[in-house]
Amino acid sequence: xxxxxxxxxxxRVGSRRIDSMVKFWLRFSQDRLAVASLFILxxxxxxxxxxxxxxxxxxxxxxERPDQILRAPDxxxxxxxxxxxxxxxxxxAWGSRISLSVGFLASILSxxxxxxxGSLAGYYGGxxxxxxxxxxxxxxxxxxxxxxxxxxxxxxxxxxxxxxxISLTIWPSTxxxxxxxxxxxxxxxxxxxxxxxxxxxxxxxxREILPNTVYPAVVNTTILMSYAIILESGLSFLxxxxxxxxSWGKILNDSLKLLRTxxxxxxxxxxxxxxxxxxxxxxxxxxxxxxxxxxxxRRL
Amino acid sequence: MLFRLAPGDPAIYLAGEGASLKEIEAxxxxxxxxxxxxxxxxxxxxxxxxxxxxxxxxxxxxxxxxFFSALPNTLLLTLTAFxxxxxxxxxxxxxxSKKPHSKLDSVVTIGLxxxxxxxxxxxxxxxxxxxxxxxxxxxxxxxxxxxxxxGYVQDLIWHMVLPVSVLGLGTAxxxxxxxxxxxxxxxxxxxxxxxxxxxxxxxxxxxKHSFRNALLPxxxxxxxxxxxxxxxSALVEVVFAWPGTGWLMYEAIFSRxxxxxxxxxxxxxxxxxxSSLFVDLLYVLVDPRIRYD
Numbered sequence: 149x150x151x152x153x154x155x156x157x158x159x160r161v162g163s164r165r166i167d168s169m170v171k172f173w174l175r176f177s178q179d180r181l182a183v184a185s186l187f188i189l190x191x192x193x194x195x196x197x198x199x200x201x202x203x204x205x206x207x208x209x210x211x212e213r214p215d216q217i218l219r220a221p222d223x224x225x226x227x228x229x230x231x232x233x234x235x236x237x238x239x240x241a242w243g244s245r246i247s248l249s250v251g252f253l254a255s256i257l258s259x260x261x262x263x264x265x266g267s268l269a270g271y272y273g274g275x276x277x278x279x280x281x282x283x284x285x286x287x288x289x290x291x292x293x294x295x296x297x298x299x300x301x302x303x304x305x306x307x308x309x310x311x312x313x314i315s316l317t318i319w320p321s322t323x324x325x326x327x328x329x330x331x332x333x334x335x336x337x338x339x340x341x342x343x344x345x346x347x348x349x350x351x352x353x354x355r356e357i358l359p360n361t362v363y364p365a366v367v368n369t370t371i372l373m374s375y376a377i378i379l380e381s382g383l384s385f386l387x388x389x390x391x392x393x394x395s396w397g398k399i400l401n402d403s404l405k406l407l408r409t410x411x412x413x414x415x416x417x418x419x420x421x422x423x424x425x426x427x428x429x430x431x432x433x434x435x436x437x438x439x440x441x442x443x444x445x446r447r448l
Numbered sequence: 449m450l451f452r453l454a455p456g457d458p459a460i461y462l463a464g465e466g467a468s469l470k471e472i473e474a475x476x477x478x479x480x481x482x483x484x485x486x487x488x489x490x491x492x493x494x495x496x497x498x499x500x501x502x503x504x505x506x507x508x509x510x511x512x513x514x515f516f517s518a519l520p521n522t523l524l525l526t527l528t529a530f531x532x533x534x535x536x537x538x539x540x541x542x543x544x545s546k547k548p549h550s551k552l553d554s555v556v557t558i559g560l561x562x563x564x565x566x567x568x569x570x571x572x573x574x575x576x577x578x579x580x581x582x583x584x585x586x587x588x589x590x591x592x593x594x595x596x597x598x599g600y601v602q603d604l605i606w607h608m609v610l611p612v613s614v615l616g617l618g619t620a621x622x623x624x625x626x627x628x629x630x631x632x633x634x635x636x637x638x639x640x641x642x643x644x645x646x647x648x649x650x651x652x653x654x655x656k657h658s659f660r661n662a663l664l665p666x667x668x669x670x671x672x673x674x675x676x677x678x679x680x681s682a683l684v685e686v687v688f689a690w691p692g693t694g695w696l697m698y699e700a701i702f703s704r705x706x707x708x709x710x711x712x713x714x715x716x717x718x719x720x721x722x723s724s725l726f727v728d729l730l731y732v733l734v735d736p737r738i739r740y741d
Contacts, residue, residue: 181558291716293679294697298709301701378567382683385569386698400570407573408581418570425565 175438182434185427192424196248199241221412228412230402239399240417246395247421250311250380251428255373258315262322263365267353269323270330281327284320292317296379300388307390310383314376322365322372329361363439370432374425381421396421504711506703511711515693522692526681529612530673533620538666540620541627542659545635557625564621568680572614572687579610586610611688615680619673626669630662637661663734671727675720 177183221228227236269280299313333339334357342356383389384397396417403414507514544553563571579586586609634640635658643657682694689695693712700708 289717289720290713291675291679291720293682294713294716297697297701298713374565381567382569385567385683386686388701400573404573407577411577414570414573418566418574421570422562422566425567426562429561429565 172438176434179430179434179437181430182437185430185434188423188427189431192244192420192427193248195241196244199238199245203235203238203241220410227416228410230399230410230413231406236399236413236416239394240396240420243394243396243399243417244420246307246390246393247377247380247397247424250307250314250395251373251377251424254311254314254318254376254380255369257311258319258372258376259322259365259369261315262319262368263326263358263362265319266323266326266365267330267358267361270327271334271349271353271357277327280323284323287317287320290317292375293379293382296383297386297388300383305383305388305390307393310380310390314379317379318372318375322368325364325368326361329364330357333357333361367432367436367439370428370435374428374432377421377424377428504700504705504708506700506705506708511707514708515696515712515715518691518693518696521690522678522681522685522694525608525611525615525685525690525692526677528608529615529619529681530677532612533616533623534670536616537620537623538627538663541624541666542631542654544624545628545631545662546654557628560621560624563617564625566618567683568614568618569683569687571617572611572684575610575614576688611681611684611690614684615677618680619677622673623666623669627662627666630665631658634658634662660734664731667727667730667734670730671724674723675716678716678719 219225219229219233225235225237227240229235230239265280265283269277295317296313299316300310303309339352339356342352347356380389380395381397381400384395385401387401389395389398389401399417400414403410403417406413503509504511504514540556544556547553587607640653640658643653648657678694681692682697684690685692685694686698697709697712699705700712
């Protein structure tokens with residue numbers, strides 16, 4: 149009898165969850181730009197995933213093809229070839245693997261760091277808050293691009309380093325958001341009732357308050373992803389990316405000397421970057437609208 | 449401190465290729481690089497407090513002097529872009545907020561979103577291709593033409609057009625966006641309805657009652673954009689070979705000029721702090737409810 153009831157309850161919770169997901173999607177899909185952007189991002193991720201199966205590896209690509217050098221876009225090379233006869237579309241497809249994974253992983257990593265530090269600062273207050281807030285202020289003041297440039301120049305620019313450097317420079321905004329959410333939530337009755345039944349600090353932070361306050365941080369992740377991709381492409385563009393890989397910024401860097409001769413070499417990778425950033429921002433706007441009813445008036 | 453942990457020895461770089469061990473040692477002693485790290489650090493902090501940012505290895509001059517010699521060029525670029533983008537973004541956003549969801553509005557919004565999304569260095573490349581290489585309208589590199597070409601000021605402005613528009617476009621787009629959404633938010637507030645109902649005309653409602661209230665979030669962003677515009681300027685300077693501080697830092701990275709790099713980072717941070725302070729003071733002008741004691 150009791151088992152049945154527990155089962156029934158579980159089902160109800162489950163259907164409620166599905167219900168809220170449906171509601172979320174209905175609201176999100178009102179924003180056509182956001183849906184289109186989500187589609188573009190999925191498409192690019194798909195390209196990144198399958199490119200090893202479809203395109204040849206640009207690093208082992210045979211580069212002495214005198215007849216293929218700097219060909220304008222045509223049917224055999226849809227985006228043309230560069231000064232070594234390498235197909236631009238192949239390089240962009242392979243570059244998406246690096247650019248997107250740097251963007252994705254760096255934004256996840258920095259969101260995690262921001263959430264942990266922000267919740268600690270907001271929950272404990274006092275000296276913990278003071279220490280973490282000063283750290284946030286310091287990182288917000290430092291010029292992001294230069295910090296990334298310096299660290300990449302000094303410690304070498306393997307792809308892991310680039311990812312860590314970028315995460316280091318973009319986490320503060322999430323920490324600030326989460327901290328202010330915690331400040332307004334920690335005095336609320338549900339926190340006190342959790343404490344009164346004996347919940348520990350960690351349980352209250354991560355199981356009680358965080359689920360209620362995590363939405364702004366989730367929305368912010370898409371913005372951080374766009375920052376990360378811009379920073380990575382900026383670093384690679386200046387020649388400070390990982391020299392053993394191909395990324396969109398790297399293709400742009402290689403094309404710098406071709407400004408007068410081959411427009412296609414730098415036009416397409418830049419378009420890829422711009423489309424990705426635009427999509428990240430639009431998806432962020434859409435999520436904001438769908439997840440946070442208070443912010444509805446704020447959208448475009 | 450961090451800078452000295454990095455690989456690469458500036459003494460080797462400075463002594464030049466093919467220098468003997470003795471010469472390298474001499475350079476190292478002269479620069480104080482042979483002393484223990486913490487001693488170097490203590491000396492650096494002491495100098496810093498006295499306003500001395502150290503000595504640039506590669507330019508053979510004090511860091512501050514090297515940095516300030518390039519700063520006017522960067523300021524010329526960034527301030528012009530900033531001054532153009534402020535009225536453009538704010539007025540544009542204001543006008544766009546009057547007729548939201550019209551066809552023109554969606555086109556402008558998506559266009560500006562695209563301009564904001566494109567990395568500035570790529571926008572620079574595209575613009576120099578279109579206006580410099582294809583149309584031959586504007587020069588694509590440097591600050592002034594070396595020989596001939598009319599008056600100095602005219603020549604300078606001619607060289608500034610492309611980098612300034614690249615920098616201004618992205619920052620104006622962001623201001624436009626925020627101004628518009630902020631206006632749309634304010635326009636639904638009760639006090640605006642009151643203004644309409646007591647018979648104010650459209651101009652009074654928009655410019656007197658709503659505008660100043662909608663301006664606050666945009667002001668906050670202005671402070672943050674100072675950093676964005678300096679960072680953007682660094683990359684744009686590299687694209688257009690503009691001899692400013694961004695170009696300086698770019699070169700310093702490759703010559704391992706640590707004092708110049710760390711000094712530059714400190715000066716940039718100071719600029720950021722000062723501009724935040726300036727914005728805080730601007731609040732008082734815009735919103736009389738805010739008072740600092």
